Amino acid sequence: MNTFKKHIPLEEGDFYVTKEGYRCFTKQYHLKRGYCCKSGCRHCPYGFDKNRDAN
Template identity: 65%
Template sequence: MDGQNEANKLIEGEDYYLTPEGWKVFTEKFHLKRGHCCRSGCRHCPYGYDKNTNTFPKK
């Protein structure tokens, strides 16, 4: 058992993709589905988090 049920199963190409180096990179769609920012400086963060300044853009 891999700990994922059908409701939260990751779909390659939709929720993530693999880089040529083998890293799993989460897509903007995945982040929006998760519903919050993890503050890790993700490549496709839809929340605008800046890891270098630890801030979000002003609205």
């Protein structure tokens, strides 16, 4: 089994920089990536909520 993640090149609209200087990935990027990382991303299109879905 391959444990390496596929590299997804960044394109315009995949992220923006917050006022604190962090890169915040958009729904567009998450959909392109194709899976939920379960990190509680601000724009998660998969419905994951780290407060509700924590194990």
